[in-house]
Structure formats: structure tokens, C-alpha cells
Amino acid sequence: MITALGQVTLRQWGQHRLRTLLTILGIALGVSVFFAVRTANLTLLSSLTMTVEKLAGKATLQIVGDEGGFPEGVWDAVRDTPGVRVAQPVIEVLASTAFADEGNLLIVGVDMLGDRELREYQFDEQGSEIADPLIALAQPDSILVSRKFAERHGLGDGDKLPLYTSQGKKDFVIRGIIQPAGIGEIFDGQIAVMDVFNAQFVFGRGRNIDRIDLINEPDVDVRDLTTRLRAVLPAGVEVTPPSARGQGIEKAVSAMRIGMMIASFIALLVGVFIIFNTFNIAVNQRWKEIGILRAIGVERRNVQAMFLVESLLMGVIGSLVGIGLGYLLAIGAERLMSEVAAKIFSYVATQQPPVFRRDYALSSLAIGVISSLAGALLPARAASLLNPVLALHNVETRQRENVLGRGRMVCGLVLAIAGLLLVSFAPVRVGLDYQFVYPLLMILGLVLLLPRISELTARSLRPLMDRCFGSEGLLAVEAIIQSPRRTSATVGALMIGLSFVFSTSAYVGSYQQTVSDWMTRFINSDLIISASDMARSRSYHFSEDLSAKLAALPGVRRIENVRFLFMPYADDSIAVVTFEMDGWFARVRNALEDADEDEVRPRLIAGEGVIISRNLANRYGLKVGDKLRLAAPTAPFEMPILAVLTDYTSEKGSVFFDRALYKRYWNDAAVDLIDVNLVDPARTGETKQAIQKLLRGEHRAFIYTNAEYKRWVLQLIDGFFLINYMQTVVAIIIAALGIVNTLIISVAERKRELGVLRAIGGLRTQIRRMILLEAAVIAVIGVLSGVIAGTMNTWFLIRTAASMIGGFTIPFRFPWLLALLALPLTLLISLAAAWWPARKAVNLNVVEAIGYE
């Protein structure tokens, strides 16, 4: 029987090609975003991990410290450990060449004598007398570059490569071209190799190295060796397999990944609404057909099965298209994510084509099909419960839609209020998985209330529409009042899309405003010089010599050296920001919380304690008086927490202390940021020019005035949320498809009505106006419900998500501008979406329409 019913239902696809296409496209887009985000996530992690693993070569274990590295003396201890066959020191620097328009170049410092045992090097044939180019690195100006890099710049053996180092610009001589295999293919060929001790010197590492890569003896178990090595390593230096470092990276970029996964679910949810709407209307449209089927002996369950099988088919087709589309989208998404990972988290990835994972494809297919079935379930049930006598009757005797029942309204209100109360009053740290249920409750409640909201809004607009647009306005608004189910499904899709745009923008806006206020208080130096165009560089730093030169410039009152790095803490990492405390206190007042500032100031300046950020305190339950322990390579770092500071440096939490204290424990004098305070702030531009002149051709530095720096930070935040913005655009496109779908269905459903209108004298322009007005009213209701849902969602993001992901407290700021712009923009989208259905309505065959039943 199902085969026969399948034929009946597939015939409908042929008759309603556009509607079928739009529905499938709705699922496809939802699934594509879901699949693309997962694939891009995976590809990015795989690219990051691959970079780590390729750099690790054959190493079975790696000795790593924090970003400041660890003393080279550790190398001796590791080499002498029984069971270690090979151990080689490594320095990694993301540096810049002095070539115009050249991106970052990953410079790997290796030991020329032993590194071949670890890493694969293949060199182009060359005329050099030295057979092994690695040996050539013994000369301090030597460097090896990848063939890709050499070809791009027309470089060959013996040519000069100018590089910005911590010592200023230096020319290196190319003494070998690495073929695109092994180490030569990392970071898309943007790689160069130099001697580790030379790298140590030119990049200001002092006597520190970043890493030791090692291979165990074949007869020694890696776990046993790990235990042995742990016994000889100083605090803060860890032994780990290369693969585990990938997991660390995964953790570092987790905030970005969580945000994107939420957005992809939203796109899918909007798709579910489209399916719901389509099937809902299909049931209404096929009222008579269902009646006939029931009359000739098709059981209720088979009627239900017919619709479910149809939705299953649509789900399968839509999901397959979505997976294909998602794979293409993943290329762009991964590129964007790589940029964010590099700019904000300072991780470099080797570009590679998206990884096609069969399990992701299958789960996307399953989610697409389940969403499709979920969307079709209620309409299919409604179809099966249809009274065949009524169904066979004339269309005008249809049952009124039963979606405005009291039970439904009460249930909707209860869910929405429960969600809101949970967001507002439930403890913050219940667990993100549970807490995501809160906004879902709110949204579900609103969805149940939507038919009533649609009906009430349409009713309240009726007199206005009648007065302003005459009979067309009246008919447009009546179409909505009489079909709350059809309208509310579209409004639902629009609501979710808009609420997501609204809440993302509101959240980002609130966050940016908060960060901007915070920067105004704390980042108030006249000029800020950064070693990187990213939020920070993990490997390239200034030296204190540069700061000394800047301090000598006329008009400069004070220079502050800032070191900004991440260190392991508990099972994660935290930001460590160190600077000259006395300078900081000179320009920042009344910033400290939970402490008497006058009392703790001298102690902080003297390096007797630390300040921690509020989010760090919240995250780990720390308070003033507790001791903060960090793993320092020279001695255990254990300092009292003297004060707390509301700070937005990192979502992981931050700790601040005096630079001298840091240098003492970490033996690291590198500088990431230089704050320049002037005698006369009015002469900022002049001093900036003087600094540019001083650094030109010598140092790669990014010089910002205070305003420029703030703007740049806000742009970084925008960049972080860029993919979320793009996903919201997809959600809006899906919602717009929903409008097209609804209006096409509305036109089809009201074919006779439109025909009668034409028959009794309605002009084509009047019919078009009517359809456009209906779209406009749907947009108004969509915006209204979208703003309500968006406000609730923003409240969730600020109250729960921001607190959970970043431990931040962000004051809620209602985005008035966005709320005001939402209506005209949505109206525009709606009217554009209504264009095709309106055209269809205008070109209706009146004779057929009047005879239509």
C-alpha cells in the first residue's frame, strides 16, 4: 500500500515543484551549515595537529614548557636520561620577512647535527660544497627555506632573505632549498629552518629553548620513559606525546568551536520550521485527497505513514544536497576559522582540503532526516485524524485551525516563563549541556504561543491595514488571522533566525561596549606598540633594548614593557600578563576589588603578590588571600592573591604581576607590548611618526595610538564572531525561503479566493499588493516575536553562556539601533521573498481558479 501511496505523494512533488524544491533547499541549507561547521572544525583541528605532528617528525615524546620556554640546561638532563635515544632542542618562531605583502614565516630552529634523526629533510640539488645543507647552518647567517617560498620570491641558493628579528632586521643567506615533503610542506610551505642557537640569539630567547623532541630506545616503553623524564624535569616543564599537544590546541580554541556549533543548530532549527510549515500546508491542501484515500479504505496509520515517508524522502535528498553543499562551505569556513585561530589564539595551521568524515556525513544525514520527520510529525498526525466526511466536503467548510487552544497557550506560557526564570536565577555552573535547555524552553514556549501572537498582532493591525491599504490590506491581514498555523510556522522560522541575529549582535555589542569601557579605564597609554598584528605572538617578541631606545625619544615620559603569555593552570591554561606595576598604578586608579588599593599597591609593586581577574576567581573559586601557584622553570611560583580585577583579557582568566617578579622566576626578558606614555598627549601623532622612523627597516612593529588600538581590539572581537554572523545570515536565508514557501502555499491555498477577486474586478496590481502586504505583516509579526525571543536569548548568552565560557560578567545592553533597523530590513527581505509568489498570484488562470476545489 505504501508504494501506491508513494506514487500519490510523489505526483504532488511534480505538481508543486517549487514548493518541493524550497523545502528540500531549507533542509539542505540547515544540514549544510551543520556539516560545514563540524567539518571545518575537524579540518582546522586536523590542520593544527598535523602542523604539530609534522614538526614533531618521528619524535615519540616532546618536552614542553609554557610559552616562555625553558632553560636549555634541561636538554642535558633529558639526553642523560636512560632510554632516550635521540633528543633535539627546538625553537619555533612565527616571524616576518621584510618582503612586501608577505605573511608570517614559520622559522624552526633545530640542531644541525642531530635533527636528521628526527625530521625528514629533502633538499634540491645544489652547487654548494657542503653536501648536507643542515651542516651549512653552522654559519650564523644561514637559513634553509621551502621550495614554495623560494619560488614565490624568485630566491635561490646564496640569495639573501631579510628577516625581522628581536635584534632588528637581519639578512640571512639561503643555503638550501627544502623540497615539498616532510618539514617542507608544513604551513603551506611558509617555513624556514635555522640553527637553534642562532634562533635563540636573534629572537631574544636568552638561554631558553621552546621544546625538546625525543625518540625513545626501541626496547624502552614510552610510558616508563615518561615517568623517568618527569622525575628529572623542573616544575612547569612537561613531557607529552606529540598527539596530546593537538588536544591542548583543541581546548584553546574551544570557545570559538562552541559558538559555532550553537549557530549551526539554530540554522537546523529554522529548517525544521520550514518542514513543519510545508507539511502543515500540504495536509491542508490535500484535504480532499486524504478524504478520498480514507473513503477508499486507506487506514489512518497509512495516511500518517504516507506523509512521514514523504518527509523522510525530502530529508534524505535535502541532507545529501546539504552534505555536498556543506563540504564546499567548509572550505571557506575553515579558512575563516584558521584566521581566527591565528589572530586570536596564535596557532598556525597548514591549509588542507576539508576532511570528509563518513561519520559526520552520516550524523548530518541522520539529523537532517530526524529534523524533517520531526517537522512533519504533527501535520502527518493531523492528516491521519482527519474526518473523511469533512475532508470530502467543500473547502469552505474546513475546520478552523485548532492551534489557539487554551492548553497550548498555558503550556507555552509556562515553558517560556520557566526558561526565563531558570536563566535568571539558576546557578551559573550547572553545566553547559543542561543550561542550553533553558533557552530551548523559552523558544519552545514562544513557538507554542506563536499562533496566538500572530493572531493577536494581525488582529490589532487589521484596522490600520484596512485604513491604510483598503481592501488589499484587509484581505492580507485576514489571510493571516484565518491561518494562524501556516503563519506561525513561517513566523517561527523568521523568529528563530531573527532572534539569533538579534541576540548575537546584542551579545557582541554588549561585549564590545564592555570591553571598550574596560579599555578606556585600563589601556590608556598614548601609544601601544605590538610585536604582532595578531592579539599576541607566541614566538616573536621585542627585546628590552628596543624599549630603551624608545624611552630615549623626546617627548616620551614613560615606557612600560608588557609580557603577555599563556601558562598551564589546573587542566587548562590562563593568561599571564606582567608589566611594571609602578607605571601601571600611575595611570590606573581605583581598579582593584576586594582589597584596599593603598594597602596592596606597594606590595604589588614590590612583587609580593598577584592580581587575578574576576573570571579567573569565578572559574576556580579563588579569592583574595589564597595562593596562586604557577609552574615556573627556576623555582615554584606561589604568590598570594592580593586583589581581584574585572578584566576581559582572556576567556580563560588572567593573572597580573610585576615584570621583575616574572623575570626572576621565568628567566625571560621578552617583551610583547610596549606602552608609551607621553609628556604631552597632544603630540601623539608626532611621536608615532618619530617611532615609525626609528623602527623603519629595523623592526617589525605595529604602532597604534590609543584610539587605533581600541578599534583594532574591537575588530578582533568582530573577527571572532564573523562565522557566527555568517551563520546567522544562512539562518535568515532559510527563514526567507520559509517566507517564499509560505506565500507560495498561501497563493495556492487561496487560489479560488484570488480567482474570485479577479472575477469581481480585482486588478493584477491589487492582487500583487495583497500578497506583498501579507508578506509585510508576516515580517512585522516575525520582527516582534524575533525581538522578544532575541532579548530572551541575549539574556541567556549574557547571564549563562558568557559566564560559562569566559567567566565574564557582561552588562545587558538593549541594541536599540538593531531593533529599529530589524523592521525595515526584514520588511525588505520579506518583500523580496514575496516577489515570486506575488507574480504567481497575478498570473493565476482565473477560470481554473474559480473552478478549483
Added chain:
Amino acid sequence: MIELKGVNRLFGEGGAVKALADVSLLIGRGERVAVMGPSGSGKSTLLNLVCGLDEPTSGAILIDGINLAELNDDARTRLRREKIGMIFQTFNLLPTLTACENVALPLRLQGIGKGQAERRATAMLERVGLADRLAHRPDQLSGGERQRIAIARALIFDPPVLLADEPTGNLDSQTGDEILRLLDRLHDELNTTILLVTHNEDAALFCDRILRLRDGEVVREEHLRKAAR
């Protein structure tokens, strides 16, 4: 009032189906003409051509001396709005509007203000005996009442021509008689030209003339004396 000159209407590929074949007809002002014939004889096609919803393959149709072929779609729509009222077997009322709003709709489509349109609609509904049903929606009314509303809507412009497609087809015989009596009364009051398509011999007797169609051709024309009605 209504004139058809050698009208042909072909359908299908290469005009395979001849819905109307060389039909010529003249109906004077205030005349009532019934069109009868079996299913597929071309009755509805004739009606659709006269009201300008369809166009003849060849031949000319004139309403009040105006050749429909010379009008574009908008002009034909306006002509329909002002000169032709239509009633249908299935009433074709807009289910979302009240009786008063349904009747006022053609006026409002012409840009007449809501107040004035509804005043005229109320007066028209009083004429058809539905003064107490102004705020009712179609699904709250009986079949006869719905057809009265449809008649009120068709005549709201006081059009010289009324086209009726099986107006009693969906009604029981008693209600059907009531509708015919109403049409008779309104005809006497307004002197409207009526073209009535029907299967029902009794309904046809309400007219002055009966045209019998078969396979698209007028096969017989009967003039009825008042006494016969």
C-alpha cells in the same frame, strides 16, 4: 447589451477541442437568457468569454457596444467590475470576510472608502433580505443565504449585466426557488440583463429565452411566453 459574432473557442494542441463553434448571439437590455446543455457543451466557456475571463479564438464579443478584444486585461477587469455582476454555483465568497465586507469588496477594490462602501453594501443586503446577517462570515450562513450574499455582491454596482453559473445548483429546490424569485424581483427593479447557465429546466423557465447548446453549437433557441413562466 451582449453581442457575440461568430465566436469560436478552441482548446488543446492545435485546437483539437472545440468548446464553442461559430456562436452568434444578441441579447438585449433587460433580457433574461438561459443557456442549457449537457456537460461539456460549452455553457461555462460561453459565460467565461462574456465576462472577459477568457478570450475567443476567433470572433468578437461586445458588451454594451464595447468590443472585449480591444481591451487589455486591466480594462477588461474594470469593465467586469462596472458592467458585469457574476454569481456562481459554489457562491465563491471570501471565507475570511463578513457578509457586509464581501458585498462591499468590489466597491472597495474600486477605491471607494470603507464607510461609503459598507453603507451601500448594507443597503444591498437589506434588499436581498439579509439585514440581520451583516457581521456573519460565510461559514455561519446557510447555502441560500450565501447565494443571496453572492447576488448582493454581484449587483452592488448596479451592473447592466448579470452572469449566473448554476446559481441554484448547490441548493435544495425550495431555497433554489427562493433565489430565482429574488433574481426575478431584482430584475424587475433594476432591469438587469441576465445570462443564466443551468441544467435545471425549472430555473430556465425563469428566463425569456432558452439557448440549447451541444458540442459548442447553439442547436435550438426557445422563446418563452410570460405565461409559460
